[in-house]
Amino acid sequence: xxxxxxxxxxxxxVGLGCMNVAWAYGNPPSREEAARLFRHAxxxxxxxxxTANIYGMGLSEEILGEAIMDRRGEFLLxxxxxxxxxxxxxxxxxxxxxxTASLDASLKRLGTDHIDLFxxxxxxxxxxxxxxxxxxxxxxxxxxxxxxxxxxxxAAHVREAHAVHPVAAVQTEYSLWTxxxxxxxxxATRDLGIALVAFSPIARGALGGxxxxxxTLTEKDLRRNFPRFMGENWAHNLALIAEFNALAASVHATPxxxxxxxxLAQGEHVHAIPGTRAxxxxxxxxxxxxxxxxxxxxxxxxxxxxxxxxxxxxxPDMIKPSIDTEDYA
Numbered sequence: 334x335x336x337x338x339x340x341x342x343x344x345x346x347v348g349l350g351c352m353n354v355a356w357a358y359g360n361p362p363s364r365e366e367a368a369r370l371f372r373h374a375x376x377x378x379x380x381x382x383x384t385a386n387i388y389g390m391g392l393s394e395e396i397l398g399e400a401i402m403d404r405r406g407e408f409l410l411x412x413x414x415x416x417x418x419x420x421x422x423x424x425x426x427x428x429x430x431x432x433t434a435s436l437d438a439s440l441k442r443l444g445t446d447h448i449d450l451f452x453x454x455x456x457x458x459x460x461x462x463x464x465x466x467x468x469x470x471x472x473x474x475x476x477x478x479x480x481x482x483x484x485x486x487x488a489a490h491v492r493e494a495h496a497v498h499p500v501a502a503v504q505t506e507y508s509l510w511t512x513x514x515x516x517x518x519x520x521a522t523r524d525l526g527i528a529l530v531a532f533s534p535i536a537r538g539a540l541g542g543x544x545x546x547x548x549t550l551t552e553k554d555l556r557r558n559f560p561r562f563m564g565e566n567w568a569h570n571l572a573l574i575a576e577f578n579a580l581a582a583s584v585h586a587t588p589x590x591x592x593x594x595x596x597l598a599q600g601e602h603v604h605a606i607p608g609t610r611a612x613x614x615x616x617x618x619x620x621x622x623x624x625x626x627x628x629x630x631x632x633x634x635x636x637x638x639x640x641x642x643x644x645x646x647x648x649p650d651m652i653k654p655s656i657d658t659e660d661y662a
Contacts, residue, residue, distance in 0.1 A: 348381030355389025
């Protein structure tokens with residue numbers, strides 16, 4: 334299995350994003366089904382589980398705690414703080430006291446006294462970076478976390494945080510059709526020796542080989558409001574996806590495996606955390622790092638599907654202000 338360093342620990346290059354079991358993409362599975370997925374993943378050698386306090390308002394963390402925390406030493410545990418959803422109060426909150434309180438709540442839900450990697454989920458312009466990072470450093474000193482990371486931060490702010498206390502990982506959306514990290518964050522992480530953790534590496538399921546009709550998505554599925562999945566944009570993108578699926582089939586890989594292989598080929602410090610609710614999808618995704626796919630095929634995939642060929646922005650207008658990562662004009 335291909336291992337790469339994350340927060341000072343070698344882990345499988347393909348981890349498991351744990352949002353889907355609790356929130357965002359349609360109707361979540363039962364707690365029993367979600368727990369079965371987590372245990373199956375651990376048995377299969379997955380040693381990087383990534384969750385957050387807002388995934389199902391703590392539900393994802395709770396299920397992880399119930400399902401696999403009795404085998405705590407077998408995996409790297411990552412969670413996040415910083416996005417505030419409290420009734421009418423919504424926004425970004427990375428104030429030191431908020432970070433500390435959120436961390437303690439996550440530890441309780443997870444049923445552990447230590448999180449290996451704890452991220453600030455979004456950049457908070459209201460709080461000096463040194464103050465937020467200071468809270469993370471104190472948590473490391475207290476033994477509550479092993480390292481800290483940031484998610485969807487710009488290259489300049491990553492560098493500023495790293496100067497206060499070393500950043501272990503930067504998590505951001507990265508896939509064939511979302512290349513924003515190439516505007517600065519990729520270089521910053523490579524230069525500073527920081528791991529880059531790609532979420533939505535299968536393009537929010539668009540490159541999973543199954544989604545063709547967006548009208549089949551449930552009303553609560555977030556993708557219904559994402560420009561790339563809407564109207565003429567989706568029709569345009571679906572034609573590219575059909576070509577991509579054919580390319581994957583030509584090398585006897587699933588579309589998801591080709592998508593993951595492309596992301597991981599962009600740097601030895603790059604990790605991918607595809608999310609899923611299905612054991613069958615996990616079984617497809619997990620071995621992608623070890624597939625022998627020619628560089629020429631990966632180059633074809635990148636030329637076919639990229640920021641210039643895809644139609645629509647990655648986020649709706651209401652979400653854009655919360656994203657610090659550099660954007661295309």
